[in-house]
Amino acid sequence: MPPKAKESKGKGMVNLKVPKGTKDWEGKDMVIRDKIFNTITDVFKRHGAVTIDTPVFELREVLTGKYGEDSKLIYDLADQGGEICSLRYDLTVPFARWLAMNPSIQSIKRYHIAKVYRRDQPAMTKGRMREFYQCDFDIAGVYDPMLPDAEILRITTEVLDGLNLGSYTIKINHRQILDGLFQICGVPTDKIRAISSAVDKLDKSPWEDVRKEMTEEKGLDPAVADKIGEYVIKKGGRDLLDELLKDETLTSNTAFASGLKDMGLLFDYLEILNVMPKLSFDLSLARGLDYYTGIIYEIVTEASAPPAGKGHRSKKPPRPIDPNDPDADRSNDDSIGIGSIAAGGRYDELVGMFANSAKGRVPCVGISFGVDRIFSIARAKMLEEIRGNEVDVFVMAFGGKGFTGLVKERMEVCRMLWDAGVKAEFSHKVKPKLPQQFASAEKNGVPFAVVLGEDEMKEGKVKIKEMGLPEGHAEKNGVDVELAKLVEEIKRRISAKNTRELGALVEDVAKVVLDDVKQDPTKE
């Protein structure tokens, strides 16, 4: 979706456009977006989550000191007297503020799908905007280790499977494993966060570049960097965990050992929840944000992977970002990272930053889905299935010379249908032409027409016509029904059509499975 060039400015007229980095959501895009939100929300509710909704702006002091360098991207409201406010930058800080304000709530599973605001250089072709949606799910509360963490990852698989985005990988690591590793390799304590953020770039830069950043920019001893390099390329599943557990140099470090213990327990739980097949324990995953304290994760799909030439193993250096190019890819300062469609982790200290007593410290673990990126991936596939509106019946009329238009009769029939909860429309012209009425119905893919004719009406009859029937079909020209039975008959037909389409779908799936079995008779 390239940005639209629909600007125009007439004599003394206003600049007819939306602000830079924002867009109007309309038409089928809007329907697809809602379907994505509904799929995600259904999963959250299946796990007992509830939603909260916070104001679009917060007191500026609530946001201050939470986003490091990125604070310069916060949108401020003008000072028009009264409180100083800013638009929210994400949904996590408002959630932490809400938890701190409501100390009686000691535990909650909450989701929040809403727009956030960043004064970034928009690269709209990459799906990055100044106003964009975030979709967050978090579990707050004091629980036994790794139980909420495991459920969050299960929820993640249910969401991604439900959205039908194709294959994906959950990259996982642990802040304590990473910090322990840096200690073991000899990184000075004051350099740990800086080195960690360099390691995080390994998903889009080759090791040589990252090493250079560590040693030249950040002044790390090259021997220490090389030692780090031995470990951070490792990835795997339980095999990697077992390998690390055998290394006594590593396990003698308290942080590292504690992180490994968490990871082992988490793997046990994820086995039961059938999440392990999706997992990649990846020692290079570091995540940019400072506030994570435990496990961290990021979900990548093939469709969302960075373009060739920027990959982990590539020798080609990434194109440097031109600060004057508004379309340069700045995805790396996005909160979910390049090529990923969701990310999160455990943050046990954030709520405590707002609270004024130890009681106010609420441990949390959460995930944020990049819904705009998910939208870009899902759009092409969903576009075919989507209708312009949800109407099931278009009520129309036709007649010969002296045709009155039957507007009151069309209205009467619509009233009957609406009363029965049937989605129906009629033309707002008194004497509409029949082809125009059919065109309106076709434009939105309305499946049924009810056609009123003057002669038929006198006999108390109307015609039901299913749209799009093939030539030669017995009902191609419609069937007459008594007006008194119309509602009942149309409901029966809508339901039958839905069942028929479901049946055809089941048949298609069955055919694929059968073909599969034929090719490999050992399969059940």
Next chain:
Amino acid sequence: MPPKAKESKGKGMVNLKVPKGTKDWEGKDMVIRDKIFNTITDVFKRHGAVTIDTPVFELREVLTGKYGEDSKLIYDLADQGGEICSLRYDLTVPFARWLAMNPSIQSIKRYHIAKVYRRDQPAMTKGRMREFYQCDFDIAGVYDPMLPDAEILRITTEVLDGLNLGSYTIKINHRQILDGLFQICGVPTDKIRAISSAVDKLDKSPWEDVRKEMTEEKGLDPAVADKIGEYVIKKGGRDLLDELLKDETLTSNTAFASGLKDMGLLFDYLEILNVMPKLSFDLSLARGLDYYTGIIYEIVTEASAPPAGKGHRSKKPPRPIDPNDPDADRSNDDSIGIGSIAAGGRYDELVGMFANSAKGRVPCVGISFGVDRIFSIARAKMLEEIRGNEVDVFVMAFGGKGFTGLVKERMEVCRMLWDAGVKAEFSHKVKPKLPQQFASAEKNGVPFAVVLGEDEMKEGKVKIKEMGLPEGHAEKNGVDVELAKLVEEIKRRISAKNTRELGALVEDVAKVVLDDVKQDPTKE
């Protein structure tokens, strides 16, 4: 809902509150709000409407010159370089901007439910906020007279009946009738809008006060005011229309006659759509906004009516507004008017203000539902029916001495339920106590418990317990089922419980009808 006093400020801590005039939506309020939105959205979709979503801020010039004096209430974004923007003030101007930007869209039924922003003095106890929801439905496009207008009013009745808000009245009038009336009575052209806005106050001020405003403040000839007074007290249905049609002084005025003609046609259509019983043709209805050009309407319910002492017929003057009192009732500058829950009308010129050619002129008719006020009315009634979350099954465990907590087994059972789409939860404690697990389930009104015991698990069995069964019920202590049949059995029971509740409801209704028939045997 009085505003919460949950502020606190510790040592060096931030001011822990939301900005003035905003609120967090949480808990059951959030569930009720969503139910209201869903009910409304279902009606809109039944009529073929689609939704669009515009940015929360617009270029400031888009909003300039649209709201008259109220422009001072617009929230501006700070000038941080780049475009100058403001938060949207309503949903109508962004819709008009969008129509002007998309000239290929010549007709649309669109709805939009979203927050708007006004730097008003909040009177939170009255349900008025600085950040609040609007819910707009509009039909844009060139159609035959009164057809979209009639459908909008039909939609209004479906929404209000669907929300079950009790009895309500649709007050209706026509800008041309009103303007014609003022011409006939001798109001100078340059005073028409000012006199119109004085007349609009008749729903909360007695005629004497309105007359005083006209003559003393606005310099109208007292004889002219008295002539107006004869007409604007009139209200009725088709009887009033017939009465006005007979008055040749009135019908000789072009504007008045044209308005009456519209109204007559509209009544014909509303008869068919079964809306007439709700209608009150009210010559005192004027509506504040300047941009209306045709019929105008406002919906009042008993529950939303202004308090006694402020009514139309009252002799007691209204309490003057103290500009320093943040809680003073300023509902009269609200876009939907005091005591009303929805309002709207036809505005044929607004889109043209943005367009730079005659082709860009798109006539529109619409309605805005005051969802915050509807929320206040519906809340008490809905609160009883609402559960804390939507979970149907709480999976729990118990055991005697040496109880392990069965956490993996509880997780396994949840996985089975989630896989089958059943909404389920388990405690995130490794060894939770049974009473605590039941308390968690009860808190959210979860209808079923699945209880795992170590002995039962060995036999491959679990217990299903329906919550809240009366003492002595055969299944009060639950029933054992095979684990392999759990999912099937629990789905059957959830569905049976829902049917049972529906059955009980039908029985209740049937009883009322039967009692009614017994008292009056002539009824069918």
